[in-house]
Amino acid sequence: MTHIPAAQFQNPPVRRVPGFLLRLWTSYRAAPAPLFALLVAGIFVFSAIFADWVSPYPPGRVSFLNSLEPPAWQDGGSIKHLLGTDQLGRDQLSRLIYGAQLSLMISAIGVVGAGVFGVFLGILAGYGPSWIGAIVMRTVDAFLSMPFILVVLAFIAAVGVSFQSIVIVMWLTNWPRYARLVRGEVLKVREADFVALARVAGVKPWRIAAVHILPNVMNSVIVLATIDVGRVIVLEATLSFLGLGIQPPDTSWGLMLADGQVFITHAWWLAAFPGLAILFTVLAFNLLGDWLRDRLDPRMGIN
């Protein structure tokens, strides 16, 4: 096989395919939206991790003299409490920072756990034997049709309120959506020629699932996961509001939002700041998700 000189054919230009980090960085300079998102997410994650150093006061320090102080820029506000205080005179900013700890941890553990479990079952249902698919999908239907609050009430009543039970609730309520999404995508990808080619080559099914199917369904999973970060924070807020979530004196954004509601007419800042924190987190993760999805795709080269 020497009679075809390689130079005779036009080859695609070989440029060094940039590594993952370089791809992240270059695209980053091109589009400003992700910069904002990363900044916001970064600030929240940073302050959550280093809450003990960042926070101006311990979150539980009560001071009735300073109760219901408005934020610093309003009449009656003071520079000592930038975002005002609550009915017990606790510093809002400190509580937001410590609240970020629990809220972000719950959403991270909740989303990753539900995602991993859901993706695994989704691939099994889409690429495994059809009877497994049937069992998984009927279970998914059952989970999705159950009224959320009722299930959660029953579950928490049974196991009691704790951080662990909140996380388990997040898993239980979120995995079916991943499973259903992934199975749908798998059914599409498994018909692709490259899967048939791998079968012809004798590649083992689990390897086909890992090498060919999983990477090609991750786009949609990442999109769903970033949306879920917001969803889980709001779910946690709902639980806390019902008294089934985070218990005082611990705090989370959801709990602050719930507590602040009572005072919404004369102390707007109590509900507004945790609300804004949730809003920005959700927004930031959605933007990051879009961007990450584009970055992970090798077809989107650097321009």
Add this chain to the structure above:
Amino acid sequence: MTARPFVRMTGVTKQYALPRQSLFARSPEISAVRGVDIAIHKGRTFALVGESGCGKSTLAKLLLRLEVPTEGTVEIDGQQLSGLTGAADRRMRSRVQVVMQDPVAAMNPRERVLNYVSEPLRAQRRLTRAEKTELVETLLRQVGLSPETAQLYPHEFSGGQRQRLAIARALSVSPELMVLDEPVSALDVSVRAQILNLLKDLQEARSLTYAFISHDLAIVEFMADEVGVMYLGKIVETGERTQIFENPRHPYTRALLDLARSNETGAVPQSRTLAGAVPSPVDIPRGCGFAGRCTFAVARCNEEQPQLEILDTTHSVACHRHRELAA
């Protein structure tokens, strides 16, 4: 031609079940392939010609073991394909490889060429990184691509280049049989010739056996040693290339040839223009599948299925009237 054929299909039938129309109805069945016998000898090219839905791609899937025949047997080098397990199964996978039609769909967009090309061999045995790189670079050179392209992702390649990659991949396990399922029909005209030449060169250099599937008779004539013309799941005529192209006996073969010639002469194919379309494979006519479109059909054609009749040791035709038409 007395040696044992490398590929032998005997009485192969493939039916697919369609979704049931109602709870109590029997699910309707599509007969994609109906009783096909094929023998391909080592180092030769057997071309299957026919229109979409004639069953030629199903036959390819049966050879590749992507499907299992409903009836009949497929043998490669004397080994029956159904029931192969373990090491025998793996060995067989390395003896039969494929190049598919769509050069885009054939590649996982998230996999580098290095892994794409080496996948069949890695499924056989563990390769070190160095072995893998060396293998891929050698293969890329053989198909006329530069070895540096191993690091690229599929989207960097044009259709013709991707088809070269598909060929390199198939060659990685040094197969004996290559199933070529419309390997050039998705390519630009000027690139087709490159790929067809490459396939011919490779066949010569490695004494490969080709099962070549195409709807384009001019390409078939260029590539094939033997030809099988398929219609509605059956082989209606089969023979050596010269027999099919110089002495076609089935009205369908003649019509296809007539159409192919008009591509070159510009002449409007006169009497043999085919009316209507291929019947649905759900509802196969009782007689000859082609009778409804055949200008020569008589009452018998609608009643009785013609069987393949041997005209010559290698040339067979399934038509009630071939004798009269030959005159």
Add this chain to the structure above:
Amino acid sequence: MAAEPLLSVSNLSVEIRSRRGLVCAVSDVSFSVQPGEFVGIAGESGCGKSTLCHAISRSLPPAATLKGSIRLDGEEIATKSESQMRGIRGRKMSMILQNPLTSLDPVFKIGAQIDEVLRHVVGLSGEERRRRMLQLLEQVHISDPERRARSYPHQLSGGMRQRVVTAMASAPRPMLLLADEPTTALDVTIQEQILGLFREIRDLTGCTFIIVTHDLGIIRRLCDRVLVMYGGRLVEESRAAEAFAHPRHPYTAALVGSLPRIGDRRRRLQTIEGGTPDLAKAIEGCAFAPRCAFAIERCAAERPLLTGEKGGRAVACHLFDAAALPVVAAPALSQVRL
């Protein structure tokens, strides 16, 4: 050829803004089409033939800008607004696209879709529309039109759908029908049926056809004249039979030479090495020069112009300049011809 052309395109260019920069999909294309002609536009993917077709029907994507002149039936349409174009599309020209399934709306019965065209474009009244709809279906050889009119697109075969699309496109009796790869998705025997249908429509209504395709066989069978495009430009214009028997431009010659033919006993096909040019990059000289077996120094530096008789044979190649022709081109190209 003295008659007033139905369509005359001059110095037409289309630039498309894309992620990769400005792509000159069509550059400086001029040609004219006589009434009742079948004209084929041939070329490989990315040569600009489809863009040219969409430019003529003014259905380019918003990212594209069009320069030059397109005169249809004596009227300049390159500068017409979208609302003015609505009066011209349908009535004066219609289009047939490659995929008949996406050309039809899956949720409406085909009778209703033809009716829609007859009502809004042709403007017929109720009873007349029905009569005409059935007549149209019959005209495109759909048996049992009454029943077929009540079918949904997915209930028809690919060939039948393309007939319905053809019926819809020809319903307003347009002067010009643009067909973009009309037979590419169809089987060979069905292709011939559709080509026959086009011929019938031409004979019946005197309609002019522009067929855009990569399939040289289709052009050979159907077209009177062929325009060969490469790299966004016209490289050769000639009668269809002539282009196949005696191609002049090295690209046309190589394309024709690379086709396997019935009764051909070559062991290897002639190939064109390399790939099509990247239209996002500026091309100096002849776009085909890097792949051309006959390229001379001048080809890389200077762009050849399309020269020859208007409406007859024209070639854009330096080898055919008066001085060079007898010396270089004739002996070299004769080896290429089949």
